Amino acid sequence: xxxxxxxxxxxxxxxxxxxxxxxxxxxxxxxxxxxxxxxxxxxxxxxxxxxxxxxxxxxxxxxxxxxxxxxxxxxxxxxxxxxxxxxxxxxxxxxxxxxxxxxxxxxxxxxxxxxxxxxxxxxxxxxxxxxxxxxxxxxxxxxxxxxxxxxxxxxxxxxxxxxxxxxxxxxxxxxxxxxxxxxxxxxxxxxxxxxxxxxxxxxxxxxxxxxxxxxxxxxxxxxxxxxxxxxxxxx
Numbered sequence: 001x002x003x004x005x006x007x008x009x010x011x012x013x014x015x016x017x018x019x020x021x022x023x024x025x026x027x028x029x030x031x032x033x034x035x036x037x038x039x040x041x042x043x044x045x046x047x048x049x050x051x052x053x054x055x056x057x058x059x060x061x062x063x064x065x066x067x068x069x070x071x072x073x074x075x076x077x078x079x080x081x082x083x084x085x086x087x088x089x090x091x092x093x094x095x096x097x098x099x100x101x102x103x104x105x106x107x108x109x110x111x112x113x114x115x116x117x118x119x120x121x122x123x124x125x126x127x128x129x130x131x132x133x134x135x136x137x138x139x140x141x142x143x144x145x146x147x148x149x150x151x152x153x154x155x156x157x158x159x160x161x162x163x164x165x166x167x168x169x170x171x172x173x174x175x176x177x178x179x180x181x182x183x184x185x186x187x188x189x190x191x192x193x194x195x196x197x198x199x200x201x202x203x204x205x206x207x208x209x210x211x212x213x214x215x216x217x218x219x220x221x222x223x224x225x226x227x228x229x230x231x232x233x234x235x
Contacts, residue, residue, distance in 0.1 A: 003220075007122040008032040011218035013039045014225075015084050015120045018214070018233075021050040024077050026110040027064055028085025029057040029103040032120045036084050041067025054080060056110050057103040058172050074113060083114040087121050087208075088133040090215055094228040095189045099136025099206030102162070102171050108204055116213045116232045123219045130186040134179035136162075136206040137196060141176055144168070147201030148178050154195060157182040175203050 001009070012035025019025055019040065027037055037060060043049040045068055053069045054077065055061040064071055074080075085107055089097040096119065098104050111117050137159075139147045144161060152159040162169040162177040169177050186192060186207075193207040213231030217224045227234055 004122060004124075007218035007220070008120075009035045010223050011120040011122060011216045012036040014218075014223045015118050015216045016040055016043065018082055018084070018116075018118050019049070019051060021048075023051050023081040024072070024079070025051050025053045026080045026083025026085070026114050027053045027055045027060050027069070028083060028107060029060050029101045030086035032086040032122065033060075033084060034063060036120060037063050037069060038067050041069050044068055054110055056085065056106040057101065059101075074110065077113070080110065080114040082116045082118060083110050084118045084120060085111065087119045087125055087212075087215075088206075089125050089127050089130050090119060090121065090212065091127055091130050094212040094215065094231065095130065095210070096208035096212055097130050097133050097135055097206055098208050099138070099177070100133065102136070102169055102177050104136055104206040105138050105171065105173055105175075105204045108208060111208060111211050117211050118214045118216060118233075119212050120216045121218070123217060126217065127184060129184040130189055131182045132184045134181045135186070137178045137180060138171055138173070138175050138203040138205075139178050140201050140203060141168070141174070143201065144176050144178075147199060150199045150201070151178055151180060151196065154199065155180050155182050155192075173203070
């Protein structure tokens with residue numbers, strides 16, 4: 001395991017300290033949070049942790065089943081106690097870019113239903129201004145190029161349809177992903193989210209604003225827990 005992967009593992013495992021028996025837990029998607037899912041499976045098997053999980057993607061569902069995390073449908077829950085997920089970037093205001101794994105719609109639905117959100121990340125994901133990571137936007141396949149043109153005009157940057165070989169990447173919802181290459185310029189992500197969602201053809205945008213309560217950050221010096229002073233876990 002290389003150093004970056006070891007950092008991801010440390011953060012993913014450390015985030016599990018926020019999970020206790022009796023909780024309904026949203027299970028995020030990505031290369032860091034997979035270690036959270038694996039650790040929760042270990043705690044269930046070895047420590048008797050009693051939880052149920054709601055996965056945000058088919059990949060996470062498969063992993064949870066493999067490691068023994070019992071799953072339920074979100075519609076079966078009145079709420080979720082916590083969601084643990086990754087991020088492609090986060091800023092000092094705890095706003096996020098997510099969607100590198102093309103699961104942003106399900107991730108945002110689960111995050112909205114959760115009483116708290118813990119993000120696991122390594123220190124490469126911490127930025128002063130969002131946008132160096134291309135902003136993912138889930139769009140409908142119908143006339144998708146017209147939607148991309150509207151996004152490019154709004155954001156004044158290059159927007160492309162994410163491809164897998166010769167075909168567009170298709171999300172678990174049957175939609176496409178547009179990636180906006182705007183650079184680190186998203187100084188007002190809240191206003192931008194509102195503007196993007198007004199475009200017909202946009203399903204959801206990978207800006208997660210005012211949702212994150214804690215970032216479990218794996219640094220070369222060790223794991224650091226950053227708590228949003230305005231968040232729900234700040235007490």
